[in-house]
Amino acid sequence: MSQGQWYPPEWPDRIRALAAGELTAAAPRRAATVMLLRDPGTESGAAGGVPGDVTGPLVHMLRRRTSMAFAGGAYAYPGGGVDPRDDDRLIGWAGPPLEQWAARLGVATVTEAQAVVCAAVRETFEEAGVLLAGPTAGSVVGDTTGDDWEADREALVARDLSFAEFLDRRGLVLRSDLLGAWARWITPEFEPRRYDTWFFVAALPEGQRTRDVSTEADRTEWIAPAEAARRYDAGELLMMPPTVTTLRALTPYGTAAEALGAAEDQDMTPVLAQARLEGDELVLSWPGHDEFTKHVPAAGAGGGGA
Numbered sequence: 001m002s003q004g005q006w007y008p009p010e011w012p013d014r015i016r017a018l019a020a021g022e023l024t025a026a027a028p029r030r031a032a033t034v035m036l037l038r039d040p041g042t043e044s045g046a047a048g049g050v051p052g053d054v055t056g057p058l059v060h061m062l063r064r065r066t067s068m069a070f071a072g073g074a075y076a077y078p079g080g081g082v083d084p085r086d087d088d089r090l091i092g093w094a095g096p097p098l099e100q101w102a103a104r105l106g107v108a109t110v111t112e113a114q115a116v117v118c119a120a121v122r123e124t125f126e127e128a129g130v131l132l133a134g135p136t137a138g139s140v141v142g143d144t145t146g147d148d149w150e151a152d153r154e155a156l157v158a159r160d161l162s163f164a165e166f167l168d169r170r171g172l173v174l175r176s177d178l179l180g181a182w183a184r185w186i187t188p189e190f191e192p193r194r195y196d197t198w199f200f201v202a203a204l205p206e207g208q209r210t211r212d213v214s215t216e217a218d219r220t221e222w223i224a225p226a227e228a229a230r231r232y233d234a235g236e237l238l239m240m241p242p243t244v245t246t247l248r249a250l251t252p253y254g255t256a257a258e259a260l261g262a263a264e265d266q267d268m269t270p271v272l273a274q275a276r277l278e279g280d281e282l283v284l285s286w287p288g289h290d291e292f293t294k295h296v297p298a299a300g301a302g303g304g305g306a
Helices: 011-019 098-105 110-128 147-157 163-170 225-233 241-250 256-261
Strands: 029-038 058-064 079-081 173-175 179-186 195-203 217-223 274-278 281-286 289-297
Touching: 011 274, 011 281, 011 289, 029 110, 029 241, 029 256, 058 110, 058 225, 079 110, 098 110, 098 179, 110 147, 110 163, 110 173, 110 179, 110 195, 147 163, 179 241, 179 256, 195 241, 195 256, 217 225, 225 241, 241 289
Parallel strands: 029 195
Antiparallel strands: 029 058, 029 079, 058 217, 179 195, 274 281, 281 289
């Protein structure tokens, strides 16, 4: 097993409790996360440290603060939970119609689809300062670094401002065509904090740059997906299974545009971990992703690192 897998020490006991009927699974909260990509040298004022021989796209990653209750210390993408207000009313929208998004995301209604896509765009702005929206269906804002933008970003983070209100105030439409749905993972039933998370891919808009503004992260970096996966395998970067899986899936693409174009071919079947008893072991697995299979003692305390 790879050494960078995030594996909380309390999981074995929770798995046993669930198997024994002593634990009630929490309902997963809807969430979205975005693999924000750029080609090397395309971000104005981008931080250094990217090797000169990197030819494929780079992905923007954050390291979650170790104090975070969920996945503390793990590397992830900008993302977070759906704001219930994103279901309230239709917003300015560009790109595929909501009916098409609902079918792609596997949700029952257009309002659910809007809420998930809104979460992806809003969280990318909140955690990276990048906004996938523009004044028209064919344009995108070019600079979000001013004090007025920062005030709006902070109001969104504090939930003092809904995303719909923000777009209306700015006269903007959400550019859903700048996003591609990539994967869907659901937190295991034995986790106390559960999320039904849609993963999206997007290219950094021209003229915009990422900013280290997330209150949930203690560092950010642009990194080649293959390099991030290598450092995960070496135990240098801590990640959850969906993060490293999506990183590996990005490695074949030579540009951000190629990766975005490949999104429509990705399988959106939800991935949910399973726990089963085999002899004197509990086996934790993610269907279709054998590298994450974990064997733990069926009785007594257990757990620990990956």
